[in-house]
Amino acid sequence: MTFEELNILIKEGEGLTVEFKEKYTSKISEDIVAFSNSKGGKILLGVSDDKSIKGEKLTGILKAELLDLARNCHDSIKISFEQVGDVVVVEVPEGDNKPYQCSSGYFKRYDAMTRKMMPAEVKIMFRDNIGISFENIPGMNYDAQSVSLDKVKAFLREADYPI
Numbered sequence: 001m002t003f004e005e006l007n008i009l010i011k012e013g014e015g016l017t018v019e020f021k022e023k024y025t026s027k028i029s030e031d032i033v034a035f036s037n038s039k040g041g042k043i044l045l046g047v048s049d050d051k052s053i054k055g056e057k058l059t060g061i062l063k064a065e066l067l068d069l070a071r072n073c074h075d076s077i078k079i080s081f082e083q084v085g086d087v088v089v090v091e092v093p094e095g096d097n098k099p100y101q102c103s104s105g106y107f108k109r110y111d112a113m114t115r116k117m118m119p120a121e122v123k124i125m126f127r128d129n130i131g132i133s134f135e136n137i138p139g140m141n142y143d144a145q146s147v148s149l150d151k152v153k154a155f156l157r158e159a160d161y162p163i
Contacts, residue, residue, distance in 0.1 A: 001082065003085050006087060009044065010047055010053070013112070014112040015112050016041070016111055017039055017040065017109075018041060019031050019035075019041065019044070019112075020044050021047070022047070022049075024045055024062060024065070024088075026065075026069065027104075028045075028069060029073065030104060032070055032079060033073055033100045034108050034114040034115075036092055036094065036100040037098050037099050037106065037107065037108045038108055039109070040091075041109065042089055044089055045087065045090060046087040053086050055086035057088070058081060058088045073100050073101065074101050075097050077095065077100060079091060098128075099117070099122055099129070104116075106122050106125075108121065
C-alpha cells in the first residue's frame with residue numbers, strides 16, 4: 001500500500017472494511033475475526049478515531065503478537081501486515097471457512113462496528129458455509145408418523161392450493 005492510498009483510507013474513515021486502532025491491544029483479535037466473518041478488511045494501527053495519526057512501529061514483537069493472535073483464532077486466519085509511514089496496516093482476508101472465532105467469541109463487521117454475533121447468526125453462518133438450504137434442514141423431533149394426510153390437506157386448503 002502506498003502512502004497516498006493510506007491517506008485516502010484515513011480520509012474516508014472507518015467502515016465495513018476499515019478499522020482504526022490508536023495502538024495495539026490483544027482485543028484486535030475481535031476485529032480480525034469480524035473481518036474474516038465479513039468481507040475482509042484493513043486494520044490501521046496508529047490511527048485514532050478522529051483520523052489523527054498517533055503512530056505505531058512494526059517491531060518483531062508486534063509481528064509475533066499479531067501472528068499469534070491470528071493463529072489462535074478458530075480456524076486459523078492468515079493475515080499480512082506492512083509499515084506505511086507511521087501506520088501499521090494489517091490486512092485480513094475474507095474467510096473461506098466461516099464462521100471464525102477468537103477467545104472471546106464470534107464477531108462480525110456491521111458497517112463501522114465490530115459486534116459479537118448472536119447464537120442464531122452463528123448457526124446461520126455455519127449452515128450457509130456447508131451449503132444446506134433451509135428446505136433441506138432436517139426437522140428435529142419429527143418423523144414420518146408425525147405427518148397425517150388430514151394435516152397435509154388442511155395445509156393445502158389454507159394455502160388455497162387445489163386438491
